[in-house]
Structure formats: structure tokens, C-alpha cells
Amino acid sequence: MKFSESWLREWVNPAISSDELAHQITMAGLEVDAVEPVAGEFTGVLIGEVVECGPHPDADKLQVTKINLGPDYNDGELADIVCGAKNCRLGLKVAVATVGAVLPGDFKIKKAKLRGVPSHGMLCSESEIGLSESADGIMELASDAPIGMCVREYLDLNDVTIDVDLTANRGDCLGLKGLAREVGVLNNLSVTEPEITAVTPTIDDTVAITLSAEKACPRYLGRVIKNININAQTPLWMVEKLRRCGTRSIDPVVDVTNYVLLEQGHPMHAFDLSAIAGGINVRFANEAEKLTLLDGNEVTLSTQTLVIADNEKALAMAGIFGGLASGVTNESKDIFLESAFFAPLAILGKARQYGLHTDASHRYERGIDPQLQRDAMERATQLLLEIVGGEAGPIVEAVSIENIPAERTVTLRRAKLDGRIGHHIKDTTVAEILTRLGFNVTETGADQAKVWTVVVPAYRFDISIEVDLIEEVARIFGYNNIPNVSPKATLAMREQKEAQLPLSKLRNVLVNRGYQEAITYSFVDPKVQAQLHPGQATMTLPHPISSEMSEMRVSLWTGLLQSVAYNQNRQQNRVRLFESGLRFIPDESVENGVRQDNMIAGVLSGQRSEEHWDIEKAASDFYDIKSDVEALLGLTNNVSDFVFSKAEIDALHPGQTAAIHKNGVLVGHVGALHPELERKLGLNGRTLVFELLLAEVCTQNIPQARDISRFPANRRDIAVVIDEQVSANKVLQLIEKVGGNYLVDLNLFDVYRGNGIESGFKSLAIAMTLQDNNKTLEEKDITDVVNRVVDTLKTELNASLRD
Numbered sequence: 084m085k086f087s088e089s090w091l092r093e094w095v096n097p098a099i100s101s102d103e104l105a106h107q108i109t110m111a112g113l114e115v116d117a118v119e120p121v122a123g124e125f126t127g128v129l130i131g132e133v134v135e136c137g138p139h140p141d142a143d144k145l146q147v148t149k150i151n152l153g154p155d156y157n158d159g160e161l162a163d164i165v166c167g168a169k170n171c172r173l174g175l176k177v178a179v180a181t182v183g184a185v186l187p188g189d190f191k192i193k194k195a196k197l198r199g200v201p202s203h204g205m206l207c208s209e210s211e212i213g214l215s216e217s218a219d220g221i222m223e224l225a226s227d228a229p230i231g232m233c234v235r236e237y238l239d240l241n242d243v244t245i246d247v248d249l250t251a252n253r254g255d256c257l258g259l260k261g262l263a264r265e266v267g268v269l270n271n272l273s274v275t276e277p278e279i280t281a282v283t284p285t286i287d288d289t290v291a292i293t294l295s296a297e298k299a300c301p302r303y304l305g306r307v308i309k310n311i312n313i314n315a316q317t318p319l320w321m322v323e324k325l326r327r328c329g330t331r332s333i334d335p336v337v338d339v340t341n342y343v344l345l346e347q348g349h350p351m352h353a354f355d356l357s358a359i360a361g362g363i364n365v366r367f368a369n370e371a372e373k374l375t376l377l378d379g380n381e382v383t384l385s386t387q388t389l390v391i392a393d394n395e396k397a398l399a400m401a402g403i404f405g406g407l408a409s410g411v412t413n414e415s416k417d418i419f420l421e422s423a424f425f426a427p428l429a430i431l432g433k434a435r436q437y438g439l440h441t442d443a444s445h446r447y448e449r450g451i452d453p454q455l456q457r458d459a460m461e462r463a464t465q466l467l468l469e470i471v472g473g474e475a476g477p478i479v480e481a482v483s484i485e486n487i488p489a490e491r492t493v494t495l496r497r498a499k500l501d502g503r504i505g506h507h508i509k510d511t512t513v514a515e516i517l518t519r520l521g522f523n524v525t526e527t528g529a530d531q532a533k534v535w536t537v538v539v540p541a542y543r544f545d546i547s548i549e550v551d552l553i554e555e556v557a558r559i560f561g562y563n564n565i566p567n568v569s570p571k572a573t574l575a576m577r578e579q580k581e582a583q584l585p586l587s588k589l590r591n592v593l594v595n596r597g598y599q600e601a602i603t604y605s606f607v608d609p610k611v612q613a614q615l616h617p618g619q620a621t622m623t624l625p626h627p628i629s630s631e632m633s634e635m636r637v638s639l640w641t642g643l644l645q646s647v648a649y650n651q652n653r654q655q656n657r658v659r660l661f662e663s664g665l666r667f668i669p670d671e672s673v674e675n676g677v678r679q680d681n682m683i684a685g686v687l688s689g690q691r692s693e694e695h696w697d698i699e700k701a702a703s704d705f706y707d708i709k710s711d712v713e714a715l716l717g718l719t720n721n722v723s724d725f726v727f728s729k730a731e732i733d734a735l736h737p738g739q740t741a742a743i744h745k746n747g748v749l750v751g752h753v754g755a756l757h758p759e760l761e762r763k764l765g766l767n768g769r770t771l772v773f774e775l776l777l778a779e780v781c782t783q784n785i786p787q788a789r790d791i792s793r794f795p796a797n798r799r800d801i802a803v804v805i806d807e808q809v810s811a812n813k814v815l816q817l818i819e820k821v822g823g824n825y826l827v828d829l830n831l832f833d834v835y836r837g838n839g840i841e842s843g844f845k846s847l848a849i850a851m852t853l854q855d856n857n858k859t860l861e862e863k864d865i866t867d868v869v870n871r872v873v874d875t876l877k878t879e880l881n882a883s884l885r886d
Contacts, residue, residue, distance in 0.1 A: 085244050085327070086345070087243075087245075091245075091262060094266075095266050108262075110561065118245050120213075121327045122240040126185050127183055129156065130178065136148045146167070156181070168220040176226060180192045180205045187212065207221060209222050214326065244329075254446060254451065260348055279461050284476050285474045285475060288307040289307060289476055292362060299425060302482045303424075304480045305422075305478070307419055313471060325341055334413075335467070335470045336471065347455060350446055351421065355415045355419075367390070396408075402444060403447075404434075424487065427449065492538050493539055493548065497533035500556065513556055516559045583781060588718055590663070598711075606634065607634055608631045612637065621637055622669055635667035636667060637666055642662065643662055644764055658686070661684065661685035663682065663683045667679055684773060685773050687707065688771070691704075720785075720786060726743070735756060736756065739755040797865055800832075800849065801869065802846050804841075806843065809880055809882075823868060825860065830849070832850055853865055
């Protein structure tokens with residue numbers, strides 16, 4: 084919305100500069116995009132009268148003129164000026180750049196001779212003094228323009244155009260009336276509106292109006308004006324006001340409707356009365372109905388498009404664009420003037436549907452004052468009769484009261500106001516702001532129980548709830564007037580358990596061991612999941628993205644194994660992936676029927692190491708992934724609590740699967756994928772997987788400081804023969820249990836099967852390190868420990884020392 088500052092100041096004139104006014108409007112939520120002068124910089128341009136005008140003796144296209152510039156110019160001497168404009172004629176009032184004048188672009192006027200005829204000045208067009216980009220001839224001023232007066236002063240060109248970028252909710256400010264109301268409220272000034280008087284009809288001619296779409300158009304006013312002079316000249320003051328608002332002068336009728344649009348914020352349209360067959364009907368377009376618009380383009384109307392029609396055809400797209408056949412032309416003598424309220428939803432998006440955007444549609448889409456139609460009609464009639472003459476008939480109004488937006492009542496509470504703004508504004512100030520905005524305010528209660536009941540006028544479509552009123556109070560009070568008070572908050576250090584192991588540490592361990600983190604969907608293919616976990620209850624989605632993503636995963640393996648296949652199909656033969664995330668297990672014992680466990684899982688496939696000339700090629704095996712899992716468990720500083728035991732599950736290879744327990748609680752599995760599953764999933768080579776409950780592996784033992792022994796350590800190695808079915812881990816746990824305080828380290832360094840060992844047995848070579856903090860151990864002390872260990876192994880596990 085562009086507007087002239089001087090025009091605005093005719094309505095309300097605060098004692099502030101142009102820059103301050105622009106800043107004030109911006110701070111009120113109506114952002115100013117630009118402030119530009121209405122004309123170029125020039126000096127020495129006066130109003131003159133052409134008193135002589137004749138052809139140039141040596142040039143057909145030039146005229147020789149004498150210009151009266153008044154008694155103060157060269158003691159009343161007439162100025163000789165050669166002019167090439169076709170519209171130069173005797174008696175015309177013109178803008179004259181006198182000798183010494185400086186025009187925009189630092190163009191200086193000097194005495195000159197044109198084809199031998201002296202020329203002491205220049206008759207200026209609008210473009211030459213920066214009023215427009217182009218012009219067909221010299222500028223024609225009003226016949227009563229005072230000779231000798233400075234053109235800048237006469238046209239009030241010490242003015243600026245302010246371009247305001249309004250948000251979609253402030254349609255009430257798309258006119259000088261709304262903008263002036265805002266500025267008046269901001270400066271606590273009353274607004275002087277132009278006087279609108281009802282025009283007394285002088286003829287009885289009317290056009291019948293029918294509302295066939297009452298919800299889309301609940302109010303439509305029309306008036307006949309006959310015997311107008313369409314060739315009358317639009318007054319310069321109106322042309323200038325339109326120009327400064329970015330609107331080009333066309334003809335007096337169009338200029339008046341545009342002027343009312345800019346002044347009142349209300350679109351209007353004029354039809355050629357002779358083009359209307361019968362009455363006016365506001366209806367929706369018929370199927371495949373066509374209309375030729377004012378710009379000459381023909382459109383096929385949608386049945387959702389509201390039109391103004393007569394008894395035979397559509398005349399215009401309601402609230403958007405007029406039709407060519409019913410438009411006012413140079414031959415028009417009688418017109419039908421319309422002023423209507425169209426519901427915003429009936430116009431919203433319709434112009435863009437036809438590739439259009441007009442000033443009318445811009446306003447109707449945002450909402451106009453549903454009570455403004457009669458004032459707009461009277462204002463337009465008053466201006467038309469002054470400019471083009473004619474005789475006006477009575478106003479005919481068709482209205483559907485129940486479909487016109489009603490005033491809304493909104494309640495504002497003191498406690499809510501203070502809480503949202505963070506500042507206490509006096510009761511009287513709040514009431515004054517709301518009243519100045521045009522709201523009807525009723526107050527009840529006191530102090531924090533204070534309540535304002537506000538009746539909001541219908542033209543404020545943006546006010547519907549309490550926070551809207553809070554915003555109005557804050558912006559009118561002034562955001563800069565609300566003190567900057569830093570919030571106070573007592574901050575306490577968040578409790579961070581030292582024993583809690585961050586997930587990032589587990590991730591880093593796996594990354595350092597050659598894994599890459601993957602993120603897969605929690606939604607998985609039920610067919611793949613059933614292959615990995617047959618018989619496992621699952622959670623099926625009621626509205627899945629696709630059939631391949633219709634179940635919630637019960638393990639992270641499903642997504643990871645599919646990612647391995649995807650990578651192998653793209654020539655990635657060595658794949659190491661891990662993921663952390665939730666699994667979803669149906670469980671009626673929990674509140675929502677689904678247990679969500681945080682897991683960390685990994686998968687590896689391919690060679691043990693990258694290809695290298697100094698490293699022997701070997702495929703990854705169970706012990707490779709087991710070592711990765713042990714590296715994770717090692718972060719807990721409590722590896723001894725985790726026990727690997729033989730297990731059998733459907734997805735993994737028998738004999739190459741281990742369950743991991745911690746203090747008797749199952750925390751995960753590790754092993755090789757079943758060969759049959761590898762085939763079904765399209766995997767190449769052996770694939771190994773693990774999965775752990777994060778809750779059980781993210782708690783670490785806090786290291787305890789203790790003295791380092793100053794005395795030497797002693798190592799004793801024993802080799803025990805034991806049944807093949809007894810795990811080495813069980814042997815080590817038993818030695819730790821009976822080794823006593825002297826045993827400080829224990830290590831299995833060899834497993835032997837073969838010559839000298841009976842079938843079904845194995846030999847375990849174990850190193851025991853013995854040390855004391857207070858003395859050097861004697862041989863007797865060491866022998867006692869070794870004998871105790873050997874005896875216990877024999878008794879508990881039927882083990883014997885190897886010969």
C-alpha cells in the first residue's frame with residue numbers, strides 16, 4: 084500500500100518528521116518498505132501562461148511561444164521559448180524551467196537558439212521534472228493555477244510516498260481511512276475525515292438487484308448516474324494523489340473509483356448502463372461460462388467464481404475484474420455504479436486461479452468493512468457529479484443481514500495481559516488504547532481480577548481471541564516503552580551420575596573399530612521380520628506408509644541386515660554397521676501395551692581387515708564380533724559381571740551363538756547369521772551380528788584408587804585338563820573365587836586339543852599373577868595359592884593338571 088504523506092496529514096497531522104512517522108508506523112506492525120520523494124530534485128520551475136503560440140519559421144515540428152511568468156520575472160517581460168510539444172496551445176498554463184533552472188539529473192537550463200530562434204527556457208513535461216517516467220507532451224496545469232508561482236510549491240512536491248508492506252490480517256489499513264485511524268491512535272490525535280454527505284437523487288432511474296449467492300455477497304448497492312461528460316478532465320489534485328499512490332489516471336469515472344478505493348479502502352466498479360440487460364444478479368458462474376475481461380483476455384469461468392451478471396450474461400468477476408462489454412468507454416453517457424461487500428472466502432484465491440491480481444481482489448481477500456458500502460457510494464457519487472456532472476438516481480440496496488459479519492465480543496483479563504507482556508500497563512491506559520482503536524469497552528473487577536469486555540467492530544477481521552487484544556495493547560503502547568527486564572532464574576547444576584556411561588562413548592568405540600553408524604526406519608517389512616523372529620508378537624501399524632513398512636521393529640537387526648544387502652549389491656564387500664535406537668515389543672504388563680527398549684546393535688560382513696600386502700586375507704568370524712562386543716562391555720569397568728554362554732535362537736547359526744547375561748539378566752546376543760537366512764536375505768558370505776540392551780551396558784563401575792604394591796609380582800602357570808563341555812570362563816571364575824587377595828591378574832593364554840589329550844577333553848593354560856602390598860611373597864605363600872586352586876578345580880570341575 085503506497086500513500087502520500089501529505090494526503091495522510093490531511094486526515095491526521097502528528098508533530099513528527101517523515102522519518103519518525105515511518106518508524107512509528109513500522110513499530111506499530113505496519114512495516115514501511117520505502118520512503119521516496121514524489122518528484123525529482125529541481126529548482127527554477129515556475130507556472131507560466133502561453134500568451135502567444137505560432138509555428139517555427141524553419142521547423143515544422145517546433146512552435147515559437149511567448150510565456151507570461153508574472154510581474155516578478157524580469158519585470159514582467161514575456162519569455163520567448165521554442166517548444167516541440169503538440170499539446171502546446173494558446174491560454175495553456177504550463178510548467179516553465181526558466182534560465183538558470185536545474186532539472187533532475189543536474190540538467191541546467193541556459194539561453195539557446197533553435198533553428199535561429201532564441202529560446203529562454205523550456206516548457207516541461209511530467210517526466211522532465213521527475214513526476215513520471217514518460218510523457219506524451221508538456222504538463223498541463225489547471226486554468227486557475229497562479230502565474231509565476233513555483234511549481235514545486237503549487238503541486239506540493241515537497242512530499243514523500245510511503246510504501247507500507249501490510250500483513251494479510253490488516254486489510255483495514257488498505258486505505259487512507261484505516262492508516263489515518265492507526266496514526267491517530269498512535270499519537271492520541273483525532274482524525275479529520277472528509278465530509279460525506281448523502282446525494283439527493285434528481286432522477287428516479289434504478290436497476291433491480293438480486294442476490295443469488297447471499298453468503299458470498301450479503302450486501303450489494305447500486306446507483307444509476309445519467310448524462311455524464313466522460314471527456315471531462317480529472318482534476319490535477321486527484322491525478323496527483325493517485326500518482327503518488329502508484330495509480331495511473333485513466334478517465335474521470337475510473338479515477339474516482341480508484342480514488343475512493345485509496346481513500347476509504349473500499350473497491351468500487353462502474354458499468355456502462357446501456358450494456359446491462361434487465362437487472363443485476365450476483366451469482367456463481369454457470370458451467371463453462373465465458374467472459375472477456377477489460378484487458379481483452381477471454382476466460383472460462385469456474386462454477387466457484389462469483390460474478391456480477393444481468394439477465395443475459397456475466398458482466399464482471401465479482402471483486403476481481405470488470406468485463407470488456409460492460410466497461411465504461413469514451414462513448415458512455417449513463418453509468419451504473421456498484422458498491423458491494425463480498426465475503427473474503429468467496430474471493431480468496433480466485434484471482435490467482437485466472438492469473439490475475441488486482442487492487443480490488445487484494446482488498447476483498449483480506450476483508451473490508453461490511454458497513455462502508457453506503458459511505459463509499461455517496462463519496463464516489465459526490466466526486467463524480469463534481470467532475471463529470473450528470474444526474475444521480477436513488478441508491479438501491481440488496482442485503483442479507485444474517486450473512487454480514489457481526490461485531491465480536493472478546494474478553495481481556497488483567498492477569499493474562501501482564502503475563503504475556505511482562506509489564507504492568509495502567510488500567511486507564513489499556514481502556515484508552517482499546518477505545519481509541521474503535522472498540523466498545525466495558526470494565527469489570529479490579530487489580531488482578533480486572534476484566535475488559537471488548538466489542539470489536541466488524542472491519543477488524545483479525546481480532547477474535549484474547550491474545551489479539553493483548554497484541555493491540557502492546558503495539559499501541561509501544562514495544563520500545565516496555566522495559567527490558569532480564570528474566571531471573573535460579574539455575575542448578577543438573578545431576579549427572581558419574582556411573583552413567585554416555586552413548587557417545589559406545590559409538591566412538593565402534594567407529595574406532597571400523598564401524599559406521601546407520602539410521603534405519605522403525606517401520607519394517609513384516610516378511611523379513613518374520614524370518615528373523617518367527618513366532619515373535621509384533622505391533623502392526625493401522626495406516627502404514629507402505630506394505631513393506633507396516634510393522635514396528637522388534638530388533639534393530641532387520642534394518643541393519645537389509646542395509647548390508649543394499650551395500651553389497653553396490654560392490655561394498657566389507658561392511659561394518661551399527662545403530663542405536665528403540666525396539667518395540669508388545670507387552671500387556673506395561674501401561675500402553677508396548678515395551679520400548681533402547682538397543683545398540685551391530686553387523687559385520689566381509690574380510691577381517693582391508694586388503695593389504697602385509698596382512699593375510701581372512702574372513703571375519705565369531706571371535707571378531709565377540710571382541711567388538713567385549714570392547715563395548717569393557718567401557719563398564721565391570722567385564723567380569725558379563726557372562727557369554729552358548730545359546731540357540733532362530734535367526735543365528737547353531738554353535739556360533741552366545742547369549743550375554745549380567746548378574747543373571749539377559750542383556751543381548753552375539754553370533755553368526757543362520758546360512759539359510761543369509762540366502763533368503765540375499766547376503767554374500769558370512770554375516771555376524773550383535774544386539775545389546777543399552778540400559779544394561781551404560782552403567783560403569785567407578786574406578787577406586789588404591790595403593791600400588793612396591794613388592795615384586797610372581798607368575799605361576801598351570802595347565803589343566805578339563806571336559807570339553809566346561810567353558811573356560813567357568814574355570815577362570817572359579818580360580819578368581821578361590822585365589823584370595825594375592826591373586827591380582829589372571830589370563831588364559833592357550834587352549835590345546837590333540838596328542839596327549841583324550842578325546843572329549845581340552846587343555847587350558849592359565850597364567851596367575853600373585854602379589855601382596857605389604858611384603859614379598861615367599862614360595863610357601865605362592866604354593867599354597869596354587870595348590871588351593873588346583874584342588875578346587877579337581878573337586879568342582881573334575882579337572883587335573885596336565886603332565
